[in-house]
Structure formats: C-alpha cells, structure tokens
Amino acid sequence: MIRSGGFAAIAAALLVATPAAAQQADQKVLKGEAAFGDWHADRPGTRRLIGAQDMPPADPAQSASNGAGVAERPESAKPDLPPGFSAELIASGIVNPRVVRVAPNGDLFVANSHADQIRVYRLAEDSAKPIEKAIFAKGLSYPYGIAFYPPGDKPQWVYVANSDSIVRFPYRDGDLKASGKPETIVAEIPSGGHTTRDIAFSPDGKTLYLSVGSASNVGEDMEEPDDGLDAWVNSKPLGAAWGSEDGRADVLAFDPDGKNPRTVATGLRNCTGMTVQPATGALWCVVNERDELGDNVPFEFATAVKDGGFYGWPWYYIGNHEDPRHQGERPDLAGKATVPDVLMQAHSAPMNIAFYDGNNFPADYQGDAFVTMHGSWNRGARTGYKVVRLKFRDGKPTGEYEDFMTGLVISNDAVWGRPVGIAIAKDGSLIVTEDGNGTIWRVTHEDGRS
Template identity: 55%
Template sequence: MRKSSLAGVSIAAVILAAISITRSGAEPVLRGAEAFGDWQRDKPGTVRLITPQDLPRPGATASSSNSSRVVQRPASAVPQVPAGFKIELFASGLSGPRIIRTAPNGDIFVAETGPGRIRILRSADGATKPATNEVYATGLSRPFGIAFFPSGDNPQWLYVANTDSVVRFAYRNGDLKAPGKPEAVARLPRGSNHFTRDIVFTPDDKRMLVSVGSAGNAGEGLGQPPQGVEAWSRDHALGAAWGIETDRAAVLAFDPDGKNQKLFATGIRNCVGLAIQPGSGTPWCSTNERDGRGDNLVPDYVTRVREGAFYGWPWYYIGANEDPAHAGARPDLKDKVTVPDVLLQAHSASLGLTFYTGSSFPPEYRGDAFAAEHGSWNRSKRTGYKVIRIRLKDGVPTGEYEDFVTGFVIGDNEIWGRPVGVTVARDGALLVSEDGNGTIWRVSRE
C-alpha cells in the first residue's frame, strides 16, 4: 500500500488546518472540503468559505437522486438561531408561501404560488402574530416576485411576476384588496422547468429587472448561438438558433411599463431571488446552478449582477470550468465568464434574497444579506434547508456565509421545512417563509 503524503500528520491536525479564524473572537471558518459538509454539521454561527480552487472534478462523486420527504412539523420542532436571537412562529396555515416582501407601510405581502394568489399579513411593530390576514388578489399564474413602484414611501403600483408575465395593480398604502384585474405589463418565457420569476426596480425607477431561469439543466440539445458572447447576447434576445432557451437563464431589463426589453445579464442558470443592494443600487442574484455533476458540483451562488456580464451557463461554471457535456463547444467564451461572489454548497437550492436594512439586529448585521436555502435533492448527503447570512465588508462580499437559521431537517430522509422567502419587517425583525408546512417565522433580538 502506498504511504500517504500526510504520513506523520494526524487526521485531527489536517482538519484543524482546514479551519481558520478570520477575526479575533470569531467563530471558525470552514474551508475547502470541510466547507461542503451536510445538514448534520449545520448550526447557527457556522461560517463557510468556498472558492473556485476548492471545486472537485466533474463526476468525482456519483450524481444522486435523494429527494426529501416533507412531514408535518413536530410540535417540538422550532428552528435554531444564533445566541442573542429568538425565533417565533409568526403565521401558519398558509398554502405554500414563497416570496415575501415588506410594503412601505409595513404590510407583509406573501406569494402563494400554487393557488395563484397574493396574501397580506398586517401586524403592529413588535407583534409576534399578524392581526390581519387577507387575500389581496387571486387568479394569478404561479406568482412569485413582488415589487412596489415607484420607490419610496408612497408607491402607486404593485407589480407581480407571474411565470409567463409581469402584471401590476394600482396600489395605495394600506390596500388590503386589489382594486380590480391586473394590467399586463410584459410577457415572459413560460413552460418547462424553473418557473419562478422575481422582480426588482433600479433605485432610479428607470428600469424593471426580471429573472428568468433556464428551461433545462445544462443546455441539453440546444442549437448553438453565434460566435462571440457579444453576438450571442444580442441575438439571444431575438431568439436566433436558441429555441426554448430564448430570453432564459438571464436577467431581463424593461422600462417600468414593460417596453424596451433587453438582456441585463446572461448565463445565469436560475436566478430565483433578486434584490437591490441598498446604497450601491447593485442588483444581486440568488442562483441555482446545474445538477448531475456530483455531490459538490456545481456550487449554487449569491452574487452581484453586472450589466452585460456572462456567468457561464451552459458551457462553463464558476469561471473557466468547462461543463463536460459541452466540451470544446465554445472555447471563445472561456475567458469571458464572470466568477460569482459567494459560492454555496452545491444543490442547496438558494431562493429568496434580502438585505438587512433594520436597526434591531447588532450593528455588524446592517447591510449584510440573507438568503433562503430550499434544500437539496441531487446530493447523497442532504444540504440546504436553512437561512444563511452573506457577509459583506464595506458593502463588498467577503465570500463567507454563515448558517443563521437551521433546524428544518428531522433526519436523513425527512424534513418539515423548506425556506423560500426572507424579508425585513418594519420593526427590524427578519421574517422567513417555508413552503413545506406553510409557515412564516419571525427572528428578533432577545
């Protein structure tokens, strides 16, 4: 038997070498293979840093089909949060609550995607339960994203991103019922996989950004776009040689009235959650990457989205890593791929995204982002099923992320909660929706 190159070095020492301290008194940061882990190692305060250099080769492990079984939440099951915080059940009995957004007046808008409706929850600041629970609108087509327009304290419109369109309702602060049928604003690609569409407006209110996921996993069987990413981006919008993926795997830009559609960024397999970073006004995406490449490929990610940037799908991932299904197909794109900012455990299914703008959490949280991880199916060891904190320093992502809310997994095969949406309530609490048992949870300071 060949001796290990680590002869004389204890396993414990190797593990400790993979863990470093980033700041005095802070929790350890799991790096490299240690950062991949699984649900059994998840706990509030655990910090991970995954870099492009940490990625295994495609097929290093087999691709697994390991779907979770959703069970009724046990009476004793309560999510876990870091020391100094508490978590309470805010609302229950909802039908698959997905994206949640806070209106300027403090109302919480909830997209119940399956039933095709938008619900409003209203509570006094500091209250742990909503005093009002009303259905705002029905008859929508798998609604997901919600946005208020224009920005500021007095919006005039409520926009909803359906799976096949963007619609809007005339809106005034405090409305509990839609005033009538929605106005159609823009048509969106529909059908196939990845049906969610999120929506935000740029801070100057001049552009509406809408995320549209790919129709497939990794561009199987598609026609090849023209040579050069610039030509591809231009002709992609026209549908040239691209079939069912036209205007998909992208963030689209429109005028607020739905006119002048353009591609804002491309090669993003499934940007489920969109958010605008306060201060900088930069759009961010919470992204599901491709499956079928092994337990630890391809990392999901949360990233700033640069206008005109190309993020690799389907030919490349996380920079110049070529997808084996498209080997040699597009060498001209290899050096044009933008590397995402924060790499997450592969198959976490990163969904909703928000920035912390409140004042009730400790000062170091202000400006950081929170993302909801819906949980894996394509991994032998379950991961995701939690809410993570994306750490920023002076508004710039460090690449680190921290487990913030955990405890939705019961065992290797059973879970009770699948986080989807995150929003900051007017009183500074963080609200988290999960569509496994149809609940919303409220995280606040103790």
C-alpha cells in the same frame, strides 16, 4: 407526508446545539473541502469560505437522487438561531408560500404560488400576531416576484411576476385587496421549466429587472439556430442561449411600463431571487446552478449582476470550468465567464436574498445579507434547508457565509422546513417563509440594536 409521534422528541434533540459547540463554530471558518459537509454540521455561527479554486472535478457518475421527505412540523419545533434571537410563528398551513416582500406601511405581501394568490398579513406592533389578513389578488399564474412602484413611501402599483407575464395592480397605502384588475406590463415570458420569476426595481425607479430561469438542466435540447451559430452569436449578447432557451437563464430589464426590453446578463441558470443592495444600488442574484455533476459540483452562488456579464451556463460554471456535457462546443467563451462573488455548497438551492438595513439586530449585522436555502435533492449527503448570513465589509462581500437559521432537518430522510422567502420588516425583524409545512416566521433579537 411523513408523520410520526416520535418526531417531536427526535427534533428536540436535533434542534439543540450545546453552547460549547456554538462557541467553537463561531471561532472557526470551514474552508475548501472542509466546507462540503452536510446538515449534521449545520448550526448557528458555523462559517464557511469557498473559493473557485476549491472546485472538485466533475463526476456525473456520483450524481445522486436524494430528495427530502417532508414531515409534519413537530408542535414544539422552532428554528434554531444564534444566542439572543428568537422566532415566532406568524402563520402556518399555507399552500406553497414563496416570496415575501414588505410594503412601505409594514404589511407583508406573500406569493402563495400554488394557490395563484398574493396574500397580505398586517401584524400587531412588536408582534408576530396578524391583526388583519387578506387575499390581495387571486387568479394569477404561479405568482412569485413582488415589487412596489415607484420606490419610496407612496407606491402607486404592486407588480407581480407570474410564470409567464408581469402584471401590476393599482395600490394605495394600506390596501389589503387590489382595487382594480391587473394590467399586463410584460407578456409572453417563456414558461415551463423553471417558473420562479423574480422582479426588482432600480433605486431610481427607471428600470424593472426580471429573472428568467432556464427551461432545462443544462441546455440539452438547444439545436443550432437556422441561420447558423455564427450569425446568432454576432447578433446576441455574450453567452446568450437559443432555441427553447432563447431569452432564458438571463436577467432582463424593461422600462416600468414594460417597454424597451433588454438583456442585462446571461448564463445565470436560475436566478431565483433578486434584490438591490441598499449601500451600493447594485442588483444581486442568488442562483441555483446545474445538477448531475456530483455531490460538490458546481457551487451555488450569490453575486452582484454585472451589466453585460456572462456567468457560464450552460457551457461553463464558476469561471472557466467547462461542463463535460458541452465539451468543445464554445471555445470562444473560454475565460469569459464571470466568477460569482459568494460561492456556497453545491445543491443547497438558494432561493431569495435580503440585505439587512433594519434597527432590531445587533449593529454588526448591518449591511450583511440573508439567503434562504431550499435544500438539496441531487446530493448524497443532504445540505441546505436553512438560512445563511453573507458577510459584508464596507459594502463588499468577504466571501464568507455563516449559518443563521437551522434545525429544520429531522433526520437523514426527513425535513420539516424548506426556506424560500426572506425580507426585512419595517420594525427590523426578519421575515422567513418556508414551503415544506407552509409557515411564516418572524425573527427578532432580544436587545434590539446594540
């Protein structure tokens, strides 16, 4: 861990954007190559619009290894937010806080993945101060996704996605500790490789969705099935992978009791975060795309997940762009990969998504989505390490996204924050976790709904 007494002063200088700069950012949308900047261009209000036509050619020789050093958060450092917004610290020093989900009574359930625990925080009214906190469950296996069932005000179960299974705990409104042992609902989920398993229920509660990331970057070890490729292709969903990737890079679905498994969509390299859009009931994913094709290839994305959809991995990306490492292997899939709804800077590492339906932020935030970006390692110029806002109109994405929470990068070599979890609290505030310094934040607007 990088530590220096001078970081506080450096961070203070970097966290402040002049009003003139912020106003200019609000008025301009960066498009195409102009949107491929780095953290120096990030500030609340900066908007980007990236299209599939903006995809540069792949250039594996350009691939960089540039992971961020995590510095101790300067004592006075807070996230940078748009005018009228403020952030308060809920907790710090947590080992690897990841997904955060809000119980119907307002309690915050946080996946403390490296500690194999689920934590609970109950906040004082209109405050970031916890009045109660507890370990809801422990002895898990790298827990990540959390969901309450059935949907509504009186769930009876808390579902948790481990790296290798889905379990559920009995739950009654206000429980701070699980009252019973976990019941395994889905066993033997492929483990290793990407371990972030997220879960969500359909609005009617009849379907449990599960995201399973790939075991590899781009299916390097997929050997042809023993019964031949043609037999495999004819017996599996469009774009399904095989071997060590069988059942991976997919969104799967089950009945709430774990029965009746089925594949919803394929070719999603690592859908690290899922949610259901309140306005439409559509399932949305944010996806970490593949690495080692260059600084700006391929774009990361957020998308509504189409039933039966194929999103390209490992053979294609962002529509009909063929991965040069798999050139000519699957001509039958050419032109069949779905172009995602919202494209974002390559290697930003989007982690989670939440649609705003609260009553604290200004009215024009209603129906928009927030996405956490963990930050790049495979890019020469660092990007990500922030929370962005996806713009929607009448329930449909415009394709634009704008910086909402920035200021977590200290220098070209160090960051203090790596956002992961995001949720809308019962009081309309925004809850954000980051696992660089292990903090949880509550973001509010000073005037409430305008």
